[in-house]
Amino acid sequence: MIPVQMRPDQILAELSEFQTKLGHGLQNLMEAGEIPTGVTPKEAIYEEDKLTLYRFQPPAAKVQNPVPVLIVYALVNRPYMTDLQENRSTVRGLLDAGLDVYLIDWGYPDRADRFLTLDDYINGYIDRCVDVIRKRHNVDAVNLLGICQGGTFSLCYSALHQEKVKNLVTMVTPVDFHTPDNVLSRWVRHVDVDLLVDTMGNIPGELLNATFLMLKPYQLIGQKYLDMVDLLDDSTKVNNFLRMEKWIFDSPDQAGEAYRQFIKDFYQKNGLMNGGVMIGKTRADLANLSMPVLNVFAEQDHLVPPAASKALKKVAGTKDYTELSFPGGHIGIYVSGKAQKQVPPAIGEWIDERT
Amino acid sequence: MSDSNPFNPDAWTEAQRKYWDAWLDLSRASMDAAPSSGGQAHGAANPWSGALDQWWKSVAPAVTPDARDFYGRMMDLGRGYFGMAEGLMRQDGGDAGTEALRSWLDQCADALRKVSTGAGAKDDPTRDFMAFWQLPMDTWQRVASSFTPLPGDMLKALRPEGAAAFGPGEHLDRFLSLPGVGYTRESQEQYQSLSRRILEYQRAWQAYETGLAGVALASVDRFRARLDDAARREQPITSMRELFNEWVDVCEEVYGEYAMSDDYARIYGDMVNALMAVKQEGSRLVDEMLEGLNMPTRREISTLHERFQESRREIRNLRREIEELKAAGNGADRQSEPAATSARKAAPKRKRAAPKTKKSTGKGTTAGKPATRRK
Numbered sequence: 001m002i003p004v005q006m007r008p009d010q011i012l013a014e015l016s017e018f019q020t021k022l023g024h025g026l027q028n029l030m031e032a033g034e035i036p037t038g039v040t041p042k043e044a045i046y047e048e049d050k051l052t053l054y055r056f057q058p059p060a061a062k063v064q065n066p067v068p069v070l071i072v073y074a075l076v077n078r079p080y081m082t083d084l085q086e087n088r089s090t091v092r093g094l095l096d097a098g099l100d101v102y103l104i105d106w107g108y109p110d111r112a113d114r115f116l117t118l119d120d121y122i123n124g125y126i127d128r129c130v131d132v133i134r135k136r137h138n139v140d141a142v143n144l145l146g147i148c149q150g151g152t153f154s155l156c157y158s159a160l161h162q163e164k165v166k167n168l169v170t171m172v173t174p175v176d177f178h179t180p181d182n183v184l185s186r187w188v189r190h191v192d193v194d195l196l197v198d199t200m201g202n203i204p205g206e207l208l209n210a211t212f213l214m215l216k217p218y219q220l221i222g223q224k225y226l227d228m229v230d231l232l233d234d235s236t237k238v239n240n241f242l243r244m245e246k247w248i249f250d251s252p253d254q255a256g257e258a259y260r261q262f263i264k265d266f267y268q269k270n271g272l273m274n275g276g277v278m279i280g281k282t283r284a285d286l287a288n289l290s291m292p293v294l295n296v297f298a299e300q301d302h303l304v305p306p307a308a309s310k311a312l313k314k315v316a317g318t319k320d321y322t323e324l325s326f327p328g329g330h331i332g333i334y335v336s337g338k339a340q341k342q343v344p345p346a347i348g349e350w351i352d353e354r355t
Numbered sequence: 356m357s358d359s360n361p362f363n364p365d366a367w368t369e370a371q372r373k374y375w376d377a378w379l380d381l382s383r384a385s386m387d388a389a390p391s392s393g394g395q396a397h398g399a400a401n402p403w404s405g406a407l408d409q410w411w412k413s414v415a416p417a418v419t420p421d422a423r424d425f426y427g428r429m430m431d432l433g434r435g436y437f438g439m440a441e442g443l444m445r446q447d448g449g450d451a452g453t454e455a456l457r458s459w460l461d462q463c464a465d466a467l468r469k470v471s472t473g474a475g476a477k478d479d480p481t482r483d484f485m486a487f488w489q490l491p492m493d494t495w496q497r498v499a500s501s502f503t504p505l506p507g508d509m510l511k512a513l514r515p516e517g518a519a520a521f522g523p524g525e526h527l528d529r530f531l532s533l534p535g536v537g538y539t540r541e542s543q544e545q546y547q548s549l550s551r552r553i554l555e556y557q558r559a560w561q562a563y564e565t566g567l568a569g570v571a572l573a574s575v576d577r578f579r580a581r582l583d584d585a586a587r588r589e590q591p592i593t594s595m596r597e598l599f600n601e602w603v604d605v606c607e608e609v610y611g612e613y614a615m616s617d618d619y620a621r622i623y624g625d626m627v628n629a630l631m632a633v634k635q636e637g638s639r640l641v642d643e644m645l646e647g648l649n650m651p652t653r654r655e656i657s658t659l660h661e662r663f664q665e666s667r668r669e670i671r672n673l674r675r676e677i678e679e680l681k682a683a684g685n686g687a688d689r690q691s692e693p694a695a696t697s698a699r700k701a702a703p704k705r706k707r708a709a710p711k712t713k714k715s716t717g718k719g720t721t722a723g724k725p726a727t728r729r730k
Contacts, residue, residue, distance in 0.1 A: 003582040004585075004592050011595050014595045014596065018433065019410070022429065026418065026426060029426065111660065115664040124671070187623055187624070189624065190623070190628075192628045195631045196628075196631050198635070199634050199635040209498075213494055221490045222435070226429070226433070226599070229433070
C-alpha cells in the first residue's frame with residue numbers, strides 16, 4: 001500500500017483553491033471592523049487604581065439568588081473572555097441561572113503598579129470589592145467564583161477571610177503546581193525570577209503570551225491560521241475568530257512584585273500543597289477552607305492540567321467538596337457551545353442548593 | 356479584477372496557473388535531461404510561494420494595519436504549506452507520491468542539520484518550509500526584540516564563526532575580562548561586562564536553536580514512521596492539507612515531549628536568564644548616562660514607586676485602625692446606655708465589616724449612581 005497518493009494536478013488545484021480563498025477572504029476581513037467584546041450590559045460599581053468592579057445587568061423577569069457572585073479573573077489576559085459574545089458568555093449563563101453577577105476587571109497595570117504585592121491584590125483589592133458587595137446587598141458573605149489564577153487568589157482569600165465567603169467556586173484553577181504534566185511549572189524552574197523582575201520591573205504581557213503560545217507552537221502559531229483560510233468566506237466565523245484572536249493577544253503586563261511572589265511561592269515552591277503561602281503577614285492555608293467548594297476543571301486543559309486542579313480535594317479543609325469536570329480545554333470551558341449548556345447551569349444549581 | 360472585490364485573485368490565479376503549468380513542464384523536461392540531480396537542479400527559487408508573496412505584496416498596501424498583521428500570519432503559514440507542496444513536486448520531475456515525499460524529507464533533514472550548525476543557506480529550496488519548524492524560535496526572537504534594544508536578527512549576524520576571528524571562545528572571554536585602567540576604567544569594565552553578557556546570550560540562544568533543530572530532525576523520523584503506519588493501515592494520505600495536518604501533529608507531538616524534558620527546561624531557563632542579564636547590564640549603562648545628564652533614572656523612579664506603595668499601605672492600615680477604634684468607641688457608648696442588649700451584639704460585627712468607601716470618598720455605591728472611586 002502506498003501511503004501518499006496525490007497527483008500533481010490535484011496538488012495544484014488545492015493550492016489554487018487556497019489562493020482563491022485567501023483573496024476572497026481578505027475582503028471579509030477588511031469589512032470586519034471593530035470587534036466588540038463584553039456583550040452583556042454592565043455597570044461600574046466601584047473603582048480603585050486600575051481596577052473596576054462591574055455588576056452585570058440581570059434579566060428582568062429572573063428570580064435571583066439573594067447572595068451575589070463575585071467573579072475573580074486572572075491577572076493574565078482580560079476578563080471579557082467570560083462574556084465574549086452573545087452566544088458564548090459564561091456571565092450570561094450565570095445570570096440565566098438566577099445569579100447576581102459581579103466581576104473584577106484588573107485593568108492594565110503600568111510601571112507605577114510594579115510594587116503591588118499579592119497581599120495588595122488579595123487582602124487589598126479583592127477584600128475591598130467583597131466589602132462593597134456585602135454592603136450593597138446587606139449580606140455577611142458573598143459567593144466567590146475564581147477563574148484560573150483568579151481561582152488561586154480566591155482560594156487564598158477564602159482561607160484568610162472565611163467569614164466573608166458563603167460558597168467558593170473555582171474554575172480551571174491550579175492548586176498543585178508540580179504535577180508531572182504541568183509544562184509551565186517545568187519551564188519556570190530554571191528561570192531566575194528575581195533577575196527577571198529586577199530587570200523588567202513589570203513582566204510584559206507579550207512575554208507571557210509567547211510563553212503560552214510556545215506550549216503548542218505548531219498549532220497555536222501555525223496550523224490555526226491555515227485552518228482559518230477555510231473560514232474566510234463566512235463573515236460570522238471570521239468575526240468569531242478575530243474576537244478570540246483579540247483576546248489571546250490582549251495581555252496586560254503583570255505587576256512585578258506580585259508576579260515574583262506568584263512564581264516563587266506557587267510555581268517553584270508549590271506552597272498551596274505544602275502548608276500554605278504567606279499573603280502579607282498571614283499564611284493562607286487551604287486546610288482553613290470551611291465553606292462549600294465546587295471545583296470545575298477541564299479534562300483537556302493544557303495550561304492547568306486536571307490533576308493540578310483536582311489536588312484541591314486533598315488539601316481543602318471543607319467537608320462539602322464537589323468536582324465538576326468538563327470535556328474540553330482551558331478556553332473551551334468558557335466559550336464552547338457545550339460549556340454554555342453545562343457549566344453555568346451546574347454552578348447555579350450548586351449555589352442554589354447551598355443558599 | 357473580475358468584480359468589486361479589489362483583492363479578488365481569480366484573474367491572477369488563472370495567470371498563475373498557466374505559469375505553474377509551464378513551470379511544471381519545464382521541471383519535467385529538465386529532470387528528463389538530468390535525472391540524477393535529485394531535484395536540486397531546478398534552482399533555489401520556490402516559484403509557487405514566491406508567487407503567493409507577489410500577490411500579497413501587490414494588495415498589502417491597501418489593507419488596514421490590523422488586517423495586514425493578521426493576514427501576514429496566514430501568509431507565513433501559507434508559505435510553509437506551499438513550500439511543502441513545492442518540495443514534493445520538485446522530486447522526480449513532478450510526481451508527488453511516497454518516494455517523492457521521502458526524497459524531499461531527506462532534503463529537509465539535510466537542511467535541518469545545517470541549521471543546527473548555524474549554516475542554513477538562504478537559497479535553500481526547503482527554506483519556506485523550514486520557517487515552519489522555526490516557529491518557536493521565531494516567536495521567542497520577536498518577543499525578545501520587543502523589550503530589548505537588540506534587533507531581533509542581531510544574533511544571526513553574530514554567528515560563532517564571527518566570534519572565531521578572535522580565536523577560541525575562551526580567548527574572547529579573557530579579552531573581555533581585561534582589567535580597566537585609567538580614568539575611564541569603570542566605563543570600560545561596564546562595556547566589557549555588557550559584551551560578555553551578549554556573548555553568553557548568544558550561546559544560550561544557540562543551544563536553544565540546536566535543541567529545536569534536534570526536535571525537527573526527530574519529527575522527520577517520526578513522520579516517516581507515520582507514513583509507514585498509514586501504509587500498513589491502508590489509509591493513504593490523499594490531499595496536501597491532510598499531509599500538512601499530519602505533519603503538524605507530528606511536530607507538536609515531538610516538540611511536546613521535548614518541552615517536558617529537564618533538558619528543555621534548563622536550556623529555556625538559561626536563555627531567559629541570559630537575555631535578562633543583557634538587558635540589566637544595558638539598563639545600568641543607560642542609567643549611568645542619564646545620571647551624567649542630570650536626568651531621572653529608572654532606578655530612582657523605581658525607588659519612588661516602591662516608597663509610594665509603602666505609604667499607601669500605611670495609610671490604609673491607619674484608616675482601618677481609626678475605623679475600628681471608632682467602632683469600638685461607638686460600641687462602648689451604647690453599652691453604657693441601658694436597654695440595648697440584643698441588637699448590640701450584632702452591631703459591632705457589621706460595623707467592622709462595612710467598607711469604608713462612603714467615608715473616604717463621600718460617594719454612594721448604590722445601583723444607578725456613579726461608581727465609588729478610591730485612590
